[in-house]
Structures are given as C-alpha cells and as structure tokens.
Amino acid sequence: MLGIHQRVLSIDLHTPDKADLAVTDFSQQVEALIQHAVAEDETITVVGYSLGAVIAAQVAASLKQRVARLILLAGWAKTSSVQQLRTVIWQQLFTEQSAALPHFVNYCLYSDDYLSARSEQQVLDLARFVKPSQDAAKQRELNYHIDITSILSEISAETLIVACREDRMVPLAQAKLLFASISNSRYIEISSGHALYIEAPAEVVQLVNQFSQHPEQYPVNQKIQPYMP
Secondary structure, three states: HHHHOOOOOEEEEEEEEOOOOOOHHHHHHHHHHHHHOOOOOOOOEEEOHHHHHHHHHHHHHHHHHHOEEEEOOOOEOOOOHHHHHHHHHHHHHHHHOOOOHHHHHHHOOOOHHHHOOOOOOHHHHHHHOOOOOOHHHHHHHHHHHHHHHHHHHOOOOEEEEEEEEOOOOOOOHHHHHHHOOOEEEEEEEOOOOOOHHHHHHHHHHHHHHHHHHHHHHHHOOOEEEEOOO
C-alpha cells in the first residue's frame, strides 16, 4: 500500500553479536542503506515503529537536512522505570523459558478492546505468533537503557509523532516528550494498543502516505485530530 505513491525501501536490521548494544549499532545500518540506495536530490521520509522509531530519530538527527520527513510510530525518548520493569519481567520469563512469556507479550502488545473482542481461546492462541529469540533478548537489553533525549534537538525534519492511546508498552507521556523535544513536529493519538500495525493498519497507512506527500496539511506544533475515532 505504501509503495503505490512512493518508492519504499525497507531494511531487516541485523542485531550485532556484541555486549552493550547502542542505538547507533542499528541507525548506522539505515544510514548506509540511504547512502547506497538513495540519490542526493531524492526526498527522504524515514519511518520507524517502536524501537525502530528510536532508531529513525537517531538517523534523522545524524543526517539532518538529508531527511526531509520523519514519522515516529509508538516511539519513545528515554526508557521509564515502568518500561524497565516490564523489560525485567520479559527477561526473567525468557531466561526461564517460561510458557507464560508469549501471553505476557500479547498482554503488553494489544489493547483491552482488541483482546476483549476475542474469546478466551482466541486470545490464548495468539501465543503461537510470538517467537522469542536471542536477538529479541539483546534488543530488550538495549530498550532498558534507551535515552536519546540529547539528540532530539538536532532533528530538523518535518516530524509526525503517532501515539497509541491504549499502549501498555510505550506510555503516552513518551510520545508527548518526543513532541515537546522535536521543534518541527506534530502529534496525533490513535485508538490502538502498541500493535498499531494490527489494530489500526488502514489508519497507519493513511497517515504515512498523507504526511509523506503533504506534510503542509499537518500544522507544526499542533495536536492533530485522528481521522478515525
């Protein structure tokens, strides 16, 4: 859907086999793709979701004017103590190889409305889609220590920050911190849990397409009303 109106490049980020991962271990991979595959005069919109939004913000800060537009979906600036607690629980369940881990992930991932609309068995069956891995464990360790507050003022791109009202993983306060810290930004809340790509896919595609092509329709430093209630 996104590729109908513009060329889309996606990247399957490699998780380096090293201790003490940094956001730049991932953002530099994105920057290398841009340098290799995008012409100097081509307008760039960088989109990131969750940890990918943190990485996208780092890319925009590093490349500055090279990135024209930035869309941060369910992202955050500095991991809170609540987020750290969730990460500790995830890591302990992962270390114990607990059968409860996929259910805990889904509880955090989806909104109450999404889960309540399904039967008990349907909710339990969602566990089969959760595949914890060593790479995921390393990324959780990185998540625990995220703090990109110092680079947010370096972002010059037209920025759209998308928050999820029922997000148990990334509280609304995190998106509001991004909004307050990025000078050329707009803020919108949609009705979804963290898994907005599952709960609100049409709205996400519409937002990305519209902002990529017509950012002037989104007033800067404003909270934008969602298209869908």
